[in-house]
Amino acid sequence: MMPSAIFELLTTDPTLAGLGITEDRVYEMQSIAEDARPDADTYFIVVNFQESTLFSQTYAGLANGIRKAPRVMDIAVHISWDKTREYNVINRILNAIDAVLLPAEQVIGDDGIRVTCIRPSGRSSNQLDPGWRTTTRHATYGILYDESAA
Amino acid sequence: MANLFSVRLEYDDDDLARTLGSFDRRFNNLVSNIFEYESAYATTWMKANAPWHDDTGAARASLNATAHSSGSSHELLLAHGVSYGIWLEIAHNRKYQILASAQRHMANKIMSDIKAAWRSM
Numbered sequence: 001m002m003p004s005a006i007f008e009l010l011t012t013d014p015t016l017a018g019l020g021i022t023e024d025r026v027y028e029m030q031s032i033a034e035d036a037r038p039d040a041d042t043y044f045i046v047v048n049f050q051e052s053t054l055f056s057q058t059y060a061g062l063a064n065g066i067r068k069a070p071r072v073m074d075i076a077v078h079i080s081w082d083k084t085r086e087y088n089v090i091n092r093i094l095n096a097i098d099a100v101l102l103p104a105e106q107v108i109g110d111d112g113i114r115v116t117c118i119r120p121s122g123r124s125s126n127q128l129d130p131g132w133r134t135t136t137r138h139a140t141y142g143i144l145y146d147e148s149a150a
Numbered sequence: 151m152a153n154l155f156s157v158r159l160e161y162d163d164d165d166l167a168r169t170l171g172s173f174d175r176r177f178n179n180l181v182s183n184i185f186e187y188e189s190a191y192a193t194t195w196m197k198a199n200a201p202w203h204d205d206t207g208a209a210r211a212s213l214n215a216t217a218h219s220s221g222s223s224h225e226l227l228l229a230h231g232v233s234y235g236i237w238l239e240i241a242h243n244r245k246y247q248i249l250a251s252a253q254r255h256m257a258n259k260i261m262s263d264i265k266a267a268w269r270s271m
Contacts, residue, residue: 029243032243035242035245048243048244051251051254051255053259072251072254127240129240129241129242129243130237130241131237131241131242131243132242132243136243138244
């Protein structure tokens with residue numbers, strides 16, 4: 001599960017809502033059954049929490065490394081390629097996601113998990129997803145959060 | 151005013167010139183060794199962490215990493231060995247991708263290795 005603060009930030013922003021990203025258009029990757037595309041006929045986003053790789057300075061021979069590494073999170077915007085193969089709205093949604101997430105610091109969600117900070121790590125090229133038959137692009141972030149904040 | 155601190159350096163000119171002259175070659179040899187070692191590590195890491203359930207096992211078995219070094223240029227190639235590898239990487243919101251995760255993982259690991267190598271010179 002992603003920290004609920006992320007979901008709450010993404011689903012309460014008026015700019016994203018104006019672009020069609022409402023509560024029922026935000027999915028977590030692991031909540032999507034098998035290989036099926038979410039049942040959405042307009043833009044939707046998929047949040048995927050990936051690895052957190054710790055290579056502290058201890059590994060490289062120093063003893064004062066911080067034993068904490070950011071978790072990789074990517075957020076993809078999709079729309080059926082039968083609807084459009086334009087990326088303008090996709091880019092506006094990605095920009096709006098940046099505007100919501102990047103200023104967030106020390107945000108505690110309903111689940112008590114505190115998101116310390118979120119930093120951008122870049123965006124993908126314009127892509128087509130041949131499995132879901134969607135036009136898509138994703139942004140990658142590094143996120144620090146504290147599960148014992150509650 | 152009295153001198154409070156002084157340093158005396160003694161070195162052999164020829165020895166210093168020889169050591170500095172061979173620095174690039176020795177450091178690049180060290181980095182080449184790191185890439186060779188990490189190519190084997192990356193291959194194992196990808197096979198262990200590929201997120202799909204095997205049907206034939208061919209996709210997992212064919213994952214491979216290869217190191218190439220030429221002078222001061224070093225690269226680590228991460229690749230699938232089956233024709234449908236690209237499908238695994240880009241379809242279904244990249245649900246079955248492994249190369250991007252491996253790239254991030256190995257980049258961090260290699261940079262840590264190189265920092266340690268630099269200090270050892």
